[in-house]
Amino acid sequence: MNKWKKLATAGLAVATLSVLAACGNGGSKSSSSDTSTINWYTPTEILTLDISKNTDRYSAMAIGNAGSNLLRVDENGKNQPDLAEKVEVSEDGKTFTATLRDGIKWSDGSDITAEDFVYTWRRMVDPATASEYAYLVSDAHVLNADEVIAGEKPVEELGVKADGNKVIFTLSTPAPQFESLLTFSNFVPQKESFVKEAGEDYGTSSDKMLYSGPFVVEDWNGTSGSFKLVKNDNYWDAANVKTETVNVQTVKKPDTAVQMYKQGELDFANISQTSAIYNANKNNEDVIDIAEARADYLVYNETGSVEALTNEKIREALNLATDREGLVKAAADTGTNPATAFVPKGLATLTDGTDLNEFVSQPYTFDKEKAAQLFKEGLAELGVDSLTLTITADSDNPIKKAATDYIKELWETTLPGLTVEEKFVTFKQRLEDTKNQNFEVAFVSWGGDYPEGSTFYGLFQSGSAYNYGKVNSPEYDAAYEKALTTDALDKDAGAADYKAAEQALYEGSHYNPLYNLSNKGLQNPNIKGLARNSTGLDVDFTYAYKTK
């Protein structure tokens, strides 16, 4: 018996060691010097491949690389023809006519037709689909979109029609962002017969999907933590797609991703997830900027339920008492920029290349004395000598929590007589609270949908449902209205309107811009041709390649 026990012990030890050793090789094995493979990651698992229903950015990365729209955004942010040979706009900006390329094919070899585009737009607004992104179609003023979404008109009445190899879009009024929707992953074509046949399983795994783009998705079972993008030989421009495979795996722990990058297992890793990771890696020579179409700001409840916040001097004092540089250092030391406007950097440009953010920026400053003075005057106007304000913020966001603490401290020391209370609630609760004006000061984030100013400036219109503080500025409304109508087809005139709108917000202290959360990452310098966008498809591998 003793012999057996010794044997068993020895056996176990040997087994453990050999397993460790065997896997040791597997673990440190570098992902090869193969130039046709790119190794990528997503911080959460992808959720779906259903083109119309997806709202998740990582799933969109799979969908947008494995699907092609009429246009595709190139490395420089310009729209280039993809499945369309050309897209023509009528003079009044209300008709877009896309002519498809000859011989474009689905991944199964069948032809992609104009009807496939019509179907994808119809499916998006069909109430039966219940897509969260249906509003994109109605915001872009596609004819009858509102009625179709509400179920008042059949989907056939939507202003998207097929005519031979042409897709014709009819808008009720021009929309400056419409063209960008022709690049979006949520509007890549879908083949009706395939969708119908897949039925309830459509988009739930990589084989329940048909692909129109430069890659196809493989090895995704619906819950697996990894998938592959494999070159689609049926893609019209396959000859210029140099990458054969993109391996995408889920890596949830940010420092693990950075470590994997350093061990050569990933070609990219985000370093802006925590300030510790950021500071340890910010001087690495592989650091790149990743623009995010996101604004973080405070809104003031101007409905009258909080009398003090209807007082312009109080609001201005709060804005002047906000040290944005200090805030970023204290709470978001991850490469983030202090905000000077509502639109973030990298969202859109003017025709001469100027960033829209720089163009519209206002002189937001931190001025303690002036803030204290205005606050005192404001309190006098209100007939009180002290004030308590509550800031509502998301509890599930560590950066916001730290930022709220910082603001509380700063405001209370800068503005004598002010007490700030913090109310941390879950994201969903905060959304409800802000929507119902159940707040005093709210810490809000907004992400842009498309590379055009209205995705942000639509918010503070007096009639907007997302105008949580009920800002009511006639100057703002007029400027925004002009951008969307008279200047809808003139980028630079539109930018000037947005500048006027931003100025109205600044002068009336209607909101308090805090920061534009921007990311930095480590990226293999041998990767060229990779397109990154802050809206739409965030990483586009179509023309990406490795030099060595």
Next chain:
Amino acid sequence: MPILAFDLRNNMTKYLLKRIAILLATLWVVITLSFFLMQIMPGTPYNSPRLTDEMIEIMNKQYGLDKPLWQQYLKYLTDILHGDFGTSYQSANQSVTKLITQRLGVSIHLGFQALVVGISGGLLIGAVSARNKNNKIDGFLSVVSTLGISVPAFIIGLLLLDYLGFKWALLPLSGWGTFGQTILPTFALAIPVFAQVTRFFRSEMIETLNTDYIQLARAKGMTNRQVTNHHAYRNSMIPVLTLVGPMAANILTGSALIEQIFSIPGIGQQFVTSIPTKDYPVIMGTTIVYAMMLMVAILITDIVISIVDPRVRLG
């Protein structure tokens, strides 16, 4: 003898039926409570802050969320009786049944490995400890097992990751698919099991070695080694069986953090993310599965014990 066997089986059948009835009743309570508690959470199962109230209304209608709560509840009960756990809101079109079975498979795989490693390691070290009672080896092993019990699995996971993965680059850091990728999470989950079994088995062994029948065996002239191998091990192992069921359930329901650290697409992660996103069908589905697993684990443990040790009275 045949009569006894028949009696035992009869008792067993009655006992089983009774336990299953209690199990089903408990399950119904769990379902009902979770269903109504879920409604208290704020917000909708949709993510976009851009949805207007009108749009939410349209979507609610599509998903049947506009109906009175009692109707939704009855429909849910009818559906799950037909084996339909609904469709996830977050993963479009994905049926909850598929979502859970695929992810549960991953968690069970990992949990099973952890149990095997933890229990076999625990039995081995527990025995070594018992045989070296109160000397230096025992003292050292006691410290190790106490640490193993008191330090949470995720801390162990992080330490393992930091050294074996980051510093020494011996093992894969993250992911699921190869055997190598399962090693770190398996050990992280196995260590608390190992520690618990070690301590438990050690004290059982020491107790057994002091019983009358062991003294008798010694008196019959058997060597210490023979006594331990023939009698002490086997008898001390029975109580360890009582630990296995709850430990298995604990591993499955408590692996969320380990799954997060090592990016494993398991069920724990699914459960955790479904709550803040208000993915009703997934919350309900995972809750039911968790409740079932705990109850079944306890039931099986009770049955196994009653078979191994007939002195344990059923009922």
